[in-house]
Amino acid sequence: xxxxxxxxxxxxxxxxxxxxxxxxxxxxxxxxxxxxxxxxxxxxxxxxxxxxxxxxxxxxxxxxxxxxxxxxxxxxxxxxxxxxxxxxxxxxxxxxxxxxxxxxxxxxxxxxxxxxxxxxxxxxxxxxxxxxxxxxxxxxxxxxxxxxxxxxxxxxxxxxxxxxxxxxxxxxxxxxxxxxxxxxxxxxxxxxxxxxxxxxxxxxxxxxx
Ligand SMILES: [Zn+2]
Numbered sequence: 001x002x003x004x005x006x007x008x009x010x011x012x013x014x015x016x017x018x019x020x021x022x023x024x025x026x027x028x029x030x031x032x033x034x035x036x037x038x039x040x041x042x043x044x045x046x047x048x049x050x051x052x053x054x055x056x057x058x059x060x061x062x063x064x065x066x067x068x069x070x071x072x073x074x075x076x077x078x079x080x081x082x083x084x085x086x087x088x089x090x091x092x093x094x095x096x097x098x099x100x101x102x103x104x105x106x107x108x109x110x111x112x113x114x115x116x117x118x119x120x121x122x123x124x125x126x127x128x129x130x131x132x133x134x135x136x137x138x139x140x141x142x143x144x145x146x147x148x149x150x151x152x153x154x155x156x157x158x159x160x161x162x163x164x165x166x167x168x169x170x171x172x173x174x175x176x177x178x179x180x181x182x183x184x185x186x187x188x189x190x191x192x193x194x195x196x197x198x199x200x201x202x203x204x205x206x207x208x209x
Pocket of ligand 1: 053147148149160170172
């Protein structure tokens with residue numbers, strides 16, 4: 001079984017959302033200094049790299065990252081080719097196909113990871129109307145290949161709110177550059193961070209056999 005890793009490496013200097021904490025990894029115990037082991041202190045935001053959003057990210061009183069449904073994040077999954085979308089994913093991009101339970105959008109964003117670009121504001125995002133369509137269509141998980149499902153500079157955060165209020169798991173920061181559109185199995189396991197508004201995750205696909 002060939003696993004396809006969709007996860008961004010977590011490292012100091014990696015691209016993070018403007019205003020979010022930078023990643024640091026510092027030695028606390030060190031073999032070179034005579035300690036019994038190497039042990040490090042990791043500092044990172046809850047929305048670093050490949051990660052999931054919990055309802056409380058935007059909904060006051062919403063549930064936390066540790067309470068997200070594992071069933072929503074494991075199972076059959078489709079990767080759709082939306083590389084032709086210029087900026088906003090709209091309902092017309094979802095039309096004519098039945099919505100799967102888990103859906104990942106491959107867009108031109110994945111090329112940004114491949115090229116090692118710094119943060120870009122002009123990434124492809126999911127519009128409010130498309131988010132409503134996904135929520136009403138019974139999608140349990142939606143995945144995107146940049147650090148937010150929502151356009152940069154959104155004030156109302158309607159896309160996040162639509163999805164989170166409907167219980168849809170939002171998986172962000174995927175790298176789909178090496179993934180062909182099609183049907184797969186997905187395993188996405190975020191850290192069970194109690195009380196947190198999001199959590200870094202490892203996400204892998206494999207082809208259905
Ligand atoms: Zn988000």
